[in-house]
Amino acid sequence: MSAGGMRLARGRAGVSPVVSDVMITAVVVICMTALLVWTVGYVRDPAREAAMERLAFEDVWFTEEGGQKVVKVYVRNYGPVEIVVDRVSVEPPGVIISDADYLEGRGLRLEPSGGHGCIAFKFSWEPGEVYYIKVFTRRGSRFEVMAVAPS
Amino acid sequence: MRSWPSRPARPRRGVSTVAGAIFFVIIAMTIITGLLLWSMDAQRRMNDLDASRLSQNIVITNVTFPDTGVVNITVLNEGPEPVLLVAVWIIDKTDNTHTRIDLEEAYPPDGVVVNTGDTESFTVGYGWASGHTYVVKVITHLGRAFVRVAKAS
Numbered sequence: 001m002s003a004g005g006m007r008l009a010r011g012r013a014g015v016s017p018v019v020s021d022v023m024i025t026a027v028v029v030i031c032m033t034a035l036l037v038w039t040v041g042y043v044r045d046p047a048r049e050a051a052m053e054r055l056a057f058e059d060v061w062f063t064e065e066g067g068q069k070v071v072k073v074y075v076r077n078y079g080p081v082e083i084v085v086d087r088v089s090v091e092p093p094g095v096i097i098s099d100a101d102y103l104e105g106r107g108l109r110l111e112p113s114g115g116h117g118c119i120a121f122k123f124s125w126e127p128g129e130v131y132y133i134k135v136f137t138r139r140g141s142r143f144e145v146m147a148v149a150p151s
Numbered sequence: 152m153r154s155w156p157s158r159p160a161r162p163r164r165g166v167s168t169v170a171g172a173i174f175f176v177i178i179a180m181t182i183i184t185g186l187l188l189w190s191m192d193a194q195r196r197m198n199d200l201d202a203s204r205l206s207q208n209i210v211i212t213n214v215t216f217p218d219t220g221v222v223n224i225t226v227l228n229e230g231p232e233p234v235l236l237v238a239v240w241i242i243d244k245t246d247n248t249h250t251r252i253d254l255e256e257a258y259p260p261d262g263v264v265v266n267t268g269d270t271e272s273f274t275v276g277y278g279w280a281s282g283h284t285y286v287v288k289v290i291t292h293l294g295r296a297f298v299r300v301a302k303a304s
Contacts, residue, residue: 024171035179042186052197056294059240061249074251078204078294080196114237114255114292150247 050139054079060147077110204293211299235292242286
């Protein structure tokens with residue numbers, strides 16, 4: 001009994017520090033990794049950056065080019081993060097402009113604090129009609145402007 | 152002799168574990184606090200940006216067409232902060248054409264600066280036509296638009 005007890009005690013004394021060091025190392029590595037992942041996720045959260053997007057409409061022009069009715073929307077990014085234009089919708093009739101109808105500005109990148117550019121697309125506008133033009137960004141923000149087509 | 156080596160070993164192990172835990176907690180708290188402060192600062196900056204934009208108040212007091220291809224615009228800043236005018240849109244209502252004139256290029260590097268309470272006049276190049284009605288729109292660096300209608304004669 002005493003010999004076995006001594007053996008066990010000796011074994012414990014020899015293994016325990018190594019095991020505890022390994023456990024502490026493992027726990028610290030896991031916790032720090034989790035903290036790092038959470039930190040990176042928190043900082044790069046698209047919803048957080050979406051909340052910092054700011055887009056202003058400088059001008060909306062209902063015009064005709066080559067016999068086709070076209071709308072040109074001129075936008076300005078005055079926020080602190082880059083904006084990428086994803087798609088545009090027009091209401092009425094409440095349609096999302098299809099890729100084939102963009103003349104320019106699909107995927108338009110607007111630099112922070114002053115980037116500006118034009119989104120032009122084919123759209124059969126009616127003279128004197130009121131339209132709500134919505135610009136959706138890649139992060140999911142939506143910016144809207146009301147414009148009246150010329151009579 | 153046999154009891155001496157075991158005594159210092161026990162407290163050392165305990166201290167290193169506690170020290171490690173405290174060290175980790177301090178790092179975690181520092182990172183979390185820093186992130187929260189950064190987050191609050193970012194939110195405050197966005198609020199300031201929105202408030203600053205809404206407070207902008209530019210009045211276009213006069214638009215004249217003094218010479219062929221020249222438009223003179225006079226503006227008054229009635230807002231509480233200086234404003235940078237970065238673009239002018241001239242919209243010909245007679246033949247529905249829209250023209251953008253970049254003031255950052257015409258008046259580098261920032262465009263036309265209008266201090267609080269000041270009146271500024273500046274000219275832009277534009278081929279206007281006599282008898283046409285124009286909507287003149289100035290754009291600030293925060294994307295606000297201020298409009299005046301003028302007829303060229």
